[in-house]
Amino acid sequence: MNPNKVEETFSSLEISTSKKFFVPDEDLFGHFSNATTVSTKGSLSLENKLEIRHVKNFFNLERNWDSYNALPVKSESVEKAIGFIKLVNDFGINVYLTSPGPNGEVLVQLENELREIEFIFYPEESKFVQFEKNDFVAQGNFKNENLVKMLEWLYEERR
Numbered sequence: 001m002n003p004n005k006v007e008e009t010f011s012s013l014e015i016s017t018s019k020k021f022f023v024p025d026e027d028l029f030g031h032f033s034n035a036t037t038v039s040t041k042g043s044l045s046l047e048n049k050l051e052i053r054h055v056k057n058f059f060n061l062e063r064n065w066d067s068y069n070a071l072p073v074k075s076e077s078v079e080k081a082i083g084f085i086k087l088v089n090d091f092g093i094n095v096y097l098t099s100p101g102p103n104g105e106v107l108v109q110l111e112n113e114l115r116e117i118e119f120i121f122y123p124e125e126s127k128f129v130q131f132e133k134n135d136f137v138a139q140g141n142f143k144n145e146n147l148v149k150m151l152e153w154l155y156e157e158r159r
Contacts, residue, residue: 013045047094048085051108055081058100070102076123082104084126087144091151131133 043054058073065072085095085108097109097114105122119142120127128150130137 044089045094048089051095051098052082052085055098071104073100074104074123077106077121080121081108115154
């Protein structure tokens with residue numbers, strides 16, 4: 001392999017010189033230490049595009065989609081989840097998992113090694129639950145202004 005060759009990826013094909021470049025703070029996101037990642041703000045990664053497509057498919061779920069009398073997923077929940085995926089994408093983060101919930105909500109999960117945060121989007125509110133090594137850490141109401149602090153926790157170095 002030629003070390004001077006630049007490999008093109010799906011996300012690199014989206015870079016446009018007419019857009020501003022956004023590079024995450026490397027102290028906050030140490031998991032980028034082995035590679036330099038440059039993406040355009042607002043340009044979605046392939047992984048996040050696929051998750052958004054997955055979330056949009058939740059509109060097709062009808063009552064009792066889980067055979068336990070689950071409600072159809074609410075459009076407001078889908079819109080909030082898609083907005084959140086786009087927001088974390090701007091930080092250079094790919095969503096780990098998305099899932100419909102039985103009460104019309106959408107779950108979006110972020111993870112890093114032994115830590116994870118589940119964000120649950122209901123039509124009228126948003127919640128979060130934090131775990132470390134599968135143990136409950138915290139839960140509460142989620143507000144976008146708390147996202148950076150939560151991401152710092154998720155990606156902080158463990159000693």
